[in-house]
Amino acid sequence: xxxxxxxxxxxxxxxxxxxxxxxxxxxxxxxxxxxxxxxxxxxxxxxxxxxxxxxxxxxxxxxxxxxxxxxxxxxxxxxxxxxxxxxxxxxxxxxxxxxxxxxxxxxxxxxxx
Amino acid sequence: xxxxxxxxxxxxxxxxxxxxxxxxxxxxxxxxxxxxxxxxxxxxxxxxxxxxxxxxxxxxxxxxxxxxxxxxxxxxxxxxxxxxxxxxxxxxxxxxxxxxxxxxxxxxxxxxxxx
Numbered sequence: 001x002x003x004x005x006x007x008x009x010x011x012x013x014x015x016x017x018x019x020x021x022x023x024x025x026x027x028x029x030x031x032x033x034x035x036x037x038x039x040x041x042x043x044x045x046x047x048x049x050x051x052x053x054x055x056x057x058x059x060x061x062x063x064x065x066x067x068x069x070x071x072x073x074x075x076x077x078x079x080x081x082x083x084x085x086x087x088x089x090x091x092x093x094x095x096x097x098x099x100x101x102x103x104x105x106x107x108x109x110x111x112x113x
Numbered sequence: 114x115x116x117x118x119x120x121x122x123x124x125x126x127x128x129x130x131x132x133x134x135x136x137x138x139x140x141x142x143x144x145x146x147x148x149x150x151x152x153x154x155x156x157x158x159x160x161x162x163x164x165x166x167x168x169x170x171x172x173x174x175x176x177x178x179x180x181x182x183x184x185x186x187x188x189x190x191x192x193x194x195x196x197x198x199x200x201x202x203x204x205x206x207x208x209x210x211x212x213x214x215x216x217x218x219x220x221x222x223x224x225x226x227x228x
Binding site: 104 | 117119153154155156157158161171203205216217218219220221222224
């Protein structure tokens with residue numbers, strides 16, 4: 001079965017420090033991978049996607065993600081965290097059977113001043 | 114401004130009542146979706162639609178119904194048959210159903226509480 005996993009329910013980081021939010025996937029064939037962010041009581045906003053090409057994908061708000069095929073991972077990263085980055089982050093992968101997105105359970109990022 | 118509007122933002126319902134959540138988009142997108150969000154479970158797809166007067170069941174369609182009479186509108190009815198309707202409901206749209214062509218645009222959600 002195709003799936004995506006976010007192993008951490010919450011990630012805490014101090015402002016100014018680098019942050020990583022982890023995502024691993026399980027799909028057959030080449031994966032299409034996405035990151036979305038959700039601020040409290042709001043809808044999700046698209047951050048970035050990997051379809052093909054360069055393994056390092058740059059997205060909105062200074063975020064980037066690294067596709068690692070050997071480790072089946074697509075971790076979200078930012079060199080210097082801001083308090084305003086505090087939100088719920090979702091990783092998603094395309095279901096090849098239905099062409100719909102399968103979302104992970106989400107990781108809450110808390111950035112402390 | 115272009116976007117997706119969901120209403121109401123908060124809704125309370127007594128058991129046994131049907132409720133309808135509104136979703137309107139002015140992005141001229143063909144595809145529209147309804148997701149349900151529960152704590153610790155991520156987003157689950159309820160229904161989706163590619164064109165007017167056509168829609169498909171998602172992973173958890175039981176107890177829900179939709180219509181797509183206009184391109185810009187995709188209302189969701191939570192019926193009394195839905196056993197656990199308390200949740201945060203998100204409407205989304207995209208240019209097409211093909212995931213690779215672009216991202217989903219989400220509304221701000223509707224929080225339904227059954228009393």
